[in-house]
Amino acid sequence: MTTVILAEKPSQARSYVEAFQRSTKKQGYYIINDSLLPPDTVITFGFGHLVELAAPEAYDAKYKHWSLSNLPIFPAHYQFIVPTDKKAQFKIVKEWLSKADTIVVATDSDREGENIAWSIMNQAKINLKQKTIKRLWINSLEKDAIRSGFKALKDGWAFYPKYQEAQTRQISDWLIGMNGSPLYTLLLRQNGVRGVYSIGRVQTPTLYMVYQRDQAIKNFKPEPYFELNAEILANQQKFVAKLDPYQRFKDEAELMTFMQAKHVQKGSQDGLIKDVQKQAKKSASPRLFSLSALQTMINRRYHASAADVLKAVQALYEAKYLSYPRTDSQYITDQEFTYLRQNLARYQKLVSKEIALPQIEPQSRYVNGKKVQEHHAIIMTKTVPSQEQLAKLSKLEQQVYDLVLRTTLAMFADPYEYEETTIITQVGDANFKATGKVPTKQGWQALFDDHKADQQEAATLPIVHQGDQVQANLQTPQKETTPPVPFTEGTLITAMKTAGKTLDDEAAQAILKDVQGIGTSATRANVLEILKKRGYLVTEKNKLHVSEAGITLCKAVELEPLLTSPEMTAKWEQALQQISTEERTPDNFLNQIKKFVAKLIADVPTQLTGSAAIKQQIDHQQQAQKAAEVFLETPQATVLNKQKFYIVKPKQGEDFTLPKKWSSKALGKTAIKALVTKGETSKLKGFKSKKGKSFDAKLKLDGHKLSFDFD
The missing domain is CATH 1.10.460.10 (Topoisomerase I, domain 2)
Incomplete structure (x- = not known):
């Protein structure tokens, strides 16, 4: 009775192999011996997609050349192929799948993982109804998670609809x-x-x-508008208050009408503190990361592309430091919360600043098993890297791990607490509002002190009391609306x-x-x-x-x-x-x-x-294409930049071409300009002979023929 475990790629297969007691590596597969698995167990793997949809010309040679008359292309049955560079591995996988009594689908635990596995199995043309199909479904490549997953394999056919969706x-x-x-x-x-x-x-x-x-x-056409603000002087301190309720004025006449109605004027005048409210507020820590939320935050902080972030998270997953990356969930289950709590002291050692983490009971903002469908939020695994191991990661991987670490630890910290003060100042019959925020307890924000840009700071206001007389300097700044x-x-x-x-x-x-x-x-x-x-x-x-x-x-x-x-x-x-x-x-x-x-x-x-609109844009693009082609303009000629060479268009005489490279040296604007205007260059460095030896020489143009000048 042969059991074949099908992994998505070699690195994933190696992670599985490392979780078992004994293994023997062969060409394209491993033989496994472990008490957890049946005898005669083999792990083989794809290279991601071993099977792809065939191109239209596979259905009919006429589709090789595009023609409107050939549309639409609606195959009666869709053909799949194995790319040439993957055929050798597919052959190995097919042989083992044919021998298997039980197949364990162990590709990535998502729809695309199902698509990869079932496409391979279907392309192998084996009778799947005669096989037992099991599914490994895990969130981590750690040894414990892998072994737990193999102890609780699921029915593979239950995941078949996910393959149908992906395909x-x-x-x-x-x-x-x-x-x-x-x-x-x-x-x-x-x-x-x-x-x-x-x-x-x-x-x-x-x-x-x-x-x-x-x-x-x-x-966007910016539109001017006026505001009415008040600079308040109270207890030798100034602060700015905005009209309450806030409004804009489209022109000076509208503003003046409003000011007259409210019995106020520009400049300094008396004011009265009408109301002072102080309110204690709390702010919960950020939600845990889904992939898109993590890509958004890393791009905002470090300007990394979404693809680079995914690559970094995938590498951290394969290094067993982070959980499965391709998730839309921002929640975890009680099970993940428990192991995170058990490892808090180890995680904290990776954060330079000591911070209290007293929230050791699950909170529904982060922990909700009902909202976790296929995969939970991206969090740390039980495998906690040392500082030395972290230092070996790429800079982006370090940044991603650090942000996930701090955001996850923030779940255990106290809320950020602050006192919000609102002061209403009456000037004439108009009210002006100012709001200030004074932190009273840093809580989770202490984890993010190095990223003040993420925190919105409000102004600090002076201590005033209802009924205080103040001086108000009314200002009417003219501003413009801003584009998206x-x-x-x-x-x-x-x-x-x-x-x-x-x-x-x-x-x-x-x-x-x-x-x-x-x-x-x-x-x-x-x-x-x-x-x-x-x-x-x-x-x-x-x-x-x-x-x-x-x-x-x-x-x-x-x-x-x-x-x-x-x-x-x-x-x-x-x-x-x-x-x-x-x-x-x-x-x-x-x-x-x-x-x-x-x-x-x-x-x-x-x-x-x-x-x-199309005709206008086509004209515009053609002009832009022509302008982009002009590499150089000289009194003697125009030089156009083509993909593999330059075209020289003399003011008199026939067009001719010049190479972009000559004896392994790239010819830039200076060299081309010298050739076109003077017929030769000064001595240039960096040429290479056929034997790879570097040398210096001039280039000269004899008619349209380029050659070296060693004089």
Whole structure:
């Protein structure tokens, strides 16, 4: 009776192997001996996705070259392939799966892990009904967690609907991409735009959110307004109070009318302390981290990309320091709370500042088993690294671990307590309010003293009493309304999670139970990377903007609201999740996607043909492309920058090319300018012979022929 444990990748397999008593390493698998497992147990592994959806040309050679007449592409049955570089490992996995009596699916404990495992098993063409299928479902790669998981294996078939959901998501994305991308690319090419334009079920509405924000900033027209503030002098101390209730005035005339009605004027005048209220308040520590919340916070603090944060958290998970990363939950169960409490002293040693952690009973803000579905929040594991081990981590990994550590410890600290003072000052018949905050107990905030930027400090107010006479200096500053703030990767991740609703973190968390986001915790970072890699999104000082090519694509797709709507994409995600709960079938969802694709193919050609906005943007992009190509302008010639060479366009004579590299040396502007204007360069360093020896030489241009000049 052979048992085969299928891991997702080699590093995961090694973690399993390390949890067992004895193992023998072979090519592509391990033989395991452990009292916990049956005899004849083998661990084998994939390299992530060993099996992928086939490209359209696998169905018919005609699809190799894009043509509008070939759309739509709706295969009757979807074909899957094993990439060439993974065939050797797939063969090993297939042989062991064929021999197995029991298969333990031990890929990542999420939908994509199910997709990877079941796709491999299906591609191996084994009779799964004749096998016993078990599922390892764990939140940590620590030895204890692995052994506990293998003692409590679940029925593998119970997770089959999760595979169906993940594969349906994969196929639906394929259908939209393989039809939408050629459709828009070919139609835009007919309008004179070069390039390939990629369409995606999740990436397109995500790009469009950034485009809309960019447009709102670009088209924003600041509007002037006036405020009425009072600088109050009381007990030799000054503080600023704002009109209560606060209001703005669109022009000076409106302001003056208000001031006359309230019997006040600009400048110094008498005032009266009308009311003083002091209230003791408490602030609970931040919620525990989901992946998107962690990506948002790390991006805000350290400007790391969402993909880099995910990579760092994944590395910390594989190092056994943090729990499973791809989670949408911000809660833990009593079980996790118990082990965290038991290890508090060890965790505290990693924090330079000693802080009291008296809250040793679970609080529903953080601990709620009913709100933990597949995975709990990202927290530390029982494996506590030493300072030496932490020092060996990358800088970002250290920053991620430190933030998770402090945020988790904050759950055990007292609330941050402060006294809030509100002073109402009456001037004439107008009231002015000032609010101040005085900390009375640091509580959990002591853990974050090094990040004052996260804490909003209010002004410190003087001690005054009701009825005190004061001097008020009324000021009427003129200000302007401000444009929206550009997206960062952190705020965009939050916007994706809240389906485009731009809310602050606390408010966003409150509505998430009712809102399905764009994409999943596992895919959002990858979507942003794809948009950046394809040149649609660019990052400038941690701010995201849409490129010219991205603008062209957005102007094209905005005529088809279903492609750009975050709400529609969120509804699709909700429908996909209904597959894993067996409320909806894969065919039902894919038929909806096919109808949508058919509608695109029918409507988009007419939309693009009749759009003045598209024509205007195409002209703009073509001009931008031409301007971007100009590498150098001299009185003798214009030099264009192509991908692999320069084109020299002399004012007289024929065009010719110059290389970007010559004998392993890159030729930059100085060298090219010298060649075009003088026909030769000064002596240049850094050339290399065929044997790899470095040398210096001049370059000269004889006609259109480039050569060395060693004189």
